[in-house]
Amino acid sequence: MPDPSFLLIQCLSGLTYAMFLFLIASGLSLIFGILRVLNFAHGSFYMVGAYLTYSFVSYFIDVPGHFWLAVLFASLSIALIGGFIERFFLSRLYIREELNQLLFTYALVMILGDFAKIIWGTGQLSIPRPAVLKGAVQIFGQYFPEYNIFVISLGLGIAVLFWLILNRTRWGRIIRAAALDREMVGSLGINVNWLFTIVFAIGSWLAGLGGALVAPIAAIVPGMDVEIIINVFIVVVIGGLGSFWGTLLGALVLGQVISFGILILPRLAIVFIYILMTVVLIIRPWGLLGKPLRR
Amino acid sequence: MSKQNLALLILIILLALLPLTESRFYIFLGTDILIMGLFAVSLNLLLGYTGLVSFGQAAYFGIGAYTCALLMKKASLAFPFAFLAAGISGALGALIIGFFCIRLTQIYFSMLTLAFSQIVWAIVFKWNSLTGGDTGLIGINFPAYLDSNTRFYYFTLAVVVISLFILRKVVDSPFGRILTTIRENPERTEFIGINVKLFQLIAFMISGSFAAFSGALFGIFNHSLFPDLLYWPQSAEVLIMSLLGGMYNFFGPFVGAAIMLYMRMLVTSYTQYWPLIMGTILALLLFFFPGGIVGFLAKSRIFTRRAK
Numbered sequence: 001m002p003d004p005s006f007l008l009i010q011c012l013s014g015l016t017y018a019m020f021l022f023l024i025a026s027g028l029s030l031i032f033g034i035l036r037v038l039n040f041a042h043g044s045f046y047m048v049g050a051y052l053t054y055s056f057v058s059y060f061i062d063v064p065g066h067f068w069l070a071v072l073f074a075s076l077s078i079a080l081i082g083g084f085i086e087r088f089f090l091s092r093l094y095i096r097e098e099l100n101q102l103l104f105t106y107a108l109v110m111i112l113g114d115f116a117k118i119i120w121g122t123g124q125l126s127i128p129r130p131a132v133l134k135g136a137v138q139i140f141g142q143y144f145p146e147y148n149i150f151v152i153s154l155g156l157g158i159a160v161l162f163w164l165i166l167n168r169t170r171w172g173r174i175i176r177a178a179a180l181d182r183e184m185v186g187s188l189g190i191n192v193n194w195l196f197t198i199v200f201a202i203g204s205w206l207a208g209l210g211g212a213l214v215a216p217i218a219a220i221v222p223g224m225d226v227e228i229i230i231n232v233f234i235v236v237v238i239g240g241l242g243s244f245w246g247t248l249l250g251a252l253v254l255g256q257v258i259s260f261g262i263l264i265l266p267r268l269a270i271v272f273i274y275i276l277m278t279v280v281l282i283i284r285p286w287g288l289l290g291k292p293l294r295r
Numbered sequence: 296m297s298k299q300n301l302a303l304l305i306l307i308i309l310l311a312l313l314p315l316t317e318s319r320f321y322i323f324l325g326t327d328i329l330i331m332g333l334f335a336v337s338l339n340l341l342l343g344y345t346g347l348v349s350f351g352q353a354a355y356f357g358i359g360a361y362t363c364a365l366l367m368k369k370a371s372l373a374f375p376f377a378f379l380a381a382g383i384s385g386a387l388g389a390l391i392i393g394f395f396c397i398r399l400t401q402i403y404f405s406m407l408t409l410a411f412s413q414i415v416w417a418i419v420f421k422w423n424s425l426t427g428g429d430t431g432l433i434g435i436n437f438p439a440y441l442d443s444n445t446r447f448y449y450f451t452l453a454v455v456v457i458s459l460f461i462l463r464k465v466v467d468s469p470f471g472r473i474l475t476t477i478r479e480n481p482e483r484t485e486f487i488g489i490n491v492k493l494f495q496l497i498a499f500m501i502s503g504s505f506a507a508f509s510g511a512l513f514g515i516f517n518h519s520l521f522p523d524l525l526y527w528p529q530s531a532e533v534l535i536m537s538l539l540g541g542m543y544n545f546f547g548p549f550v551g552a553a554i555m556l557y558m559r560m561l562v563t564s565y566t567q568y569w570p571l572i573m574g575t576i577l578a579l580l581l582f583f584f585p586g587g588i589v590g591f592l593a594k595s596r597i598f599t600r601r602a603k
Contacts, residue, residue, distance in 0.1 A: 038402060089578070096585065098402070099348055103538060104581050106531055110574030118568065226528060230413065237406055267421050274414040281410055282395050285403035 005140035010259050012139075016148040018255025019155025020210050024228060025235040025247045026162065027206030033179045033242030034199045037090065037101045041108035043229030045204050048112055049078045049211025050220045051120050057127045057215075067130035067216070075208035082204025087197045109225060117222050125220040151213055158206075159248055166244065175199065179242065234277045240290020249289055310452055314445040324560055326448050328553045329455045330512045335536040335548035336462055337505035342534070343542035344466055345498045346478030347397075350405040350530050351412030352506055354392065355385045357525035359507025360514035361419060361426060364435045369425075374438035378511050385507020386500045388415070393499030397492050409527060416525040431521035435514055451512055458505055463545060465501060474498055535577055541587025550589050 028042045056070030063069060085108065093101045128134075129147045136143040166172040178185045178195055186192040218224070231254065239250030257276065261269030286292045313325050334356055341347040359381040366377035392411045399407050419426045426432060441447045465471050476484045477491055485491050514520045523529070533552075540551025555573070562569050584591045 089582075093581065096581075099534075099538075100581050100585065102348075102405075103535065104578060106535075107574040107577040107581070110570035110577070114568045114571030114574070118571075230527065233406070233409070237410070241402070271414060271417040271421060274410055274417055278395075278407065278410040278414060281399065281403060281407040285399050285407070 005142045008139060009142045009144055010263060011256065012144055012148065012152070014255040014257075014259025015152050015252070016255075017258060018251040019151050020214055021231060021235050021254055022155055022248055022251035023158065023210040023213070024207050025232045025239075025251055026159075026244065027203035027210075028232055029236050029239075029242055029244070029247045030175075030206070031200055031203035032236070034175060034182075035086075035090075035094075035196055036098075037105070038241075039203070040102065040105040040229060041085075041112060042105075042203070042207050042232065043225040043227070044109050044112040044116075045078050045082060045207035046211040046214075046228050047220075047222075047225035048081070048116060049074050049208035050215045050218075050224070051116055051125070051211075052077055052208075053212040053215040054120070054125050054127055054220055065130075067127070071209070071212040074212045075205050078208025078211070079201045079205035082207075083197050083201035086200035090200070091193065091196065109229075113222060113225055116225075120220075122222055126218075127215050127220075129216040145217075147217060154213070163244065234273060237277050237287060238280050240287025243287060243290040246287050246289030250287070307452075307456060311449070314448055319444065322444050322448050324556065326444070326451050326516055328556050329448075329451045330509050330516060331533070331536065331556060332549035332552040333455045333458055333512075334506055334509040335533050335540070335552045336459060336545070337502045337509065338533050339537050339542055339545075339548040340462065340466065340474075340498055340502045340505075342537055343544075343547070344471065344478060345474045345495060346481075347495065347498075348405045348534075349396075349408045349502075350527070350534070351392070351408035351410075352502075352533055353525045353527065353529035354412035354415040355388055355503040355506035356510035356513070356529070356533075357415060357419060357522075358388045358503075359385045359510030360520050360524060361432070361510075362507070363511035364432055364514045364520055365425065367438075368432070368435060374441075374515075378508070381511035382504045382508045385510070386504035388507070389499045389503025390496070393496050393503070397495045397499065409530070412525065412530060413527060416522060416527075419525055420522040426520075426522070429522065431519055432514075433519040435518050435520065437515060437518075447516065451516070454508065454512065458508060459549070462501075462505065466545060470494070470497075535573070538587055539577070539580060541589035541591070541593070543586065544589040544593060547587055547589040551587065554588065 024042065024046050028039060031037060031039050031042075052074035053070045056073045057066055060066035060069050090101065090104060093104055129145070133145075133147040133150050135146050137146055137149065138144075164172075166176060174185065174190055174195065178190075178192065178199075182192055185195070235250035235254050236247060237250070238253055239246030239248070253276075254273065257273060258269065261272055265272070280287065284290075310325065310329075314322055316322075334352070337355075338349065338352045341349045341352075362384040363377045363381035366372040366380055367374060370377075372380070392408070396404055396407045396411070420428060422428065436442075437447055441450050466474070473484070473489055473494055476489075477494060481491050510524075513524075536551040536555050537548035538551065539555055540549065540553075541547030558576075559569055559573075562572050566572075580587070586593070
């Protein structure tokens with residue numbers, strides 16, 4: 001029986017990863033809920049967000065608090081890129097079959113992946129953790145990085161904030177209404193085209209934010225786009241595409257499964273993850289907390 | 296003999312004459328195109344004919360490739376038996392996976408095919424003692440009697456021509472027509488007394504077995520196998536080939552595979568940024584030629600036959 005404090009640290013690492021998954025997956029889920037587009041390029045937005053953070057950090061290096069500025073600028077740039085792509089390209093494909101939209105976002109994966117290689121090279125980049133959060137806290141005799149604690153609290157904070165926006169504001173009501181019946185929302189005088197663009201930009205911003213925040217604790221490398229998107233798919237499939245709480249649940253489950261799976265059965269952890277995804281799809285295709293898709 | 300059959304016959308003769316160029320480059324490219332062309336056409340039985348957007352076709356390709364290679368390498372089974380076993384394993388894999396997938400529709404269907412193919416990938420990736428895992432399976436040799444690039448090219452050509460002939464017969468048969476009916480309207484097909492799920496499952500198995508044959512050829516052709524072959528972007532690539540050529544035409548996916556592989560060969564000799572160019576082409580295609588290249592030509596009446 002391993003030391004309980006060790007298990008706690010393992011659990012917290014899983015929670016940190018879960019928060020990244022939640023940030024990124026909630027963006028994907030939001031976009032799918034409203035636009036009914038499964039965005040393969042969501043992982044690419046995450047990757048470019050991380051690369052941009054690297055660039056902004058080097059650019060602002062003399063400014064105090066440069067990491068936070070970089071996070072802000074990088075994630076907002078991704079929101080702009082996302083909004084631009086939706087407005088000028090994706091929106092033209094809504095009248096077509098789903099496969100066309102899916103493949104367009106896959107084309108973006110290829111294009112953005114190579115752009116990243118051209119701009120930032122194929123090597124491994126990294127940035128230091130921000131000065132304020134360099135330390136580690138002691139939990140029952142084990143050390144745990146302050147930065148990870150910050151990520152966990154920020155993730156939870158954003159979850160609460162999003163819930164409040166979705167359920168307590170006028171904008172949230174419009175978004176929830178559009179998820180149910182976009183034509184009705186349009187006929188009530190809401191500009192649905194702009195709503196779609198804004199939702200896509202917000203969703204992309206979340207991916208960019210995830211990338212920006214992961215930059216100090218992960219290697220920024222080509223290929224991180226394809227790797228994250230599959231995990232994000234697993235999260236939304238387990239929790240339910242388009243479901244807010246489902247996404248949180250899916251992220252928590254996957255985070256812990258990865259964290260403990262690697263500890264207990266390193267060989268089988270990865271197989272187990274996909275089996276979990278498959279079982280959920282077979283039993284409840286719309287996810288544990290989602291609702292069946294209506295057309 | 297109809298005009299189209301005549302054209303096909305001429306094409307096959309031309310392909311058979313290809314090794315006379317004695318160019319290693321063209322024989323290599325030709326073999327590659329034939330293999331991937333068969334893979335794309337096998338996918339299109341689901342995609343274009345039955346209306347099932349399978350996102351996990353790489354699984355059957357990989358199952359076939361690994362079955363054939365492992366039987367030859369580890370069980371020292373003669374090539375013809377290993378090759379047949381590959382096709383059977385592909386069909387069995389498709390039976391198991393398809394059994395669950397056909398119960399779902401829309402995005403859930405695609406997601407489940409993706410999930411299953413990732414399970415197969417993860418098993419191949421992690422089962423080091425059998426598959427070699429990440430380091431791959433190397434030293435898969437041509438059987439003695441096919442031991443030259445030209446001989447293997449002819450063998451591939453024969454397998455692909457026979458396979459396409461069978462697949463063509465399948466889609467032109469009453470069975471194939473029912474698949475198209477299912478694509479157009481599954482509910483109504485059910486109403487006229489057809490067991491939609493059974494037909495979809497059989498289509499899955501046929502598609503899976505031919506994908507497995509093409510995978511088996513691929514493994515021997517490359518003398519090596521890596522788990523990347525089963526990773527999900529491989530499934531996306533074959534989807535793109537089908538779309539590029541045109542999924543509402545029997546030969547569309549084959550043409551798509553040929554164009555894509557030829558372009559890749561050209562582009563990669565100038566730049567390593569092939570995905571950038573492929574992505575751009577794909578985006579342009581989606582916006583301007585939604586029917587794919589063959590679909591576009593068909594509209595301009597060069598080809599008149601559409602997948603019925």
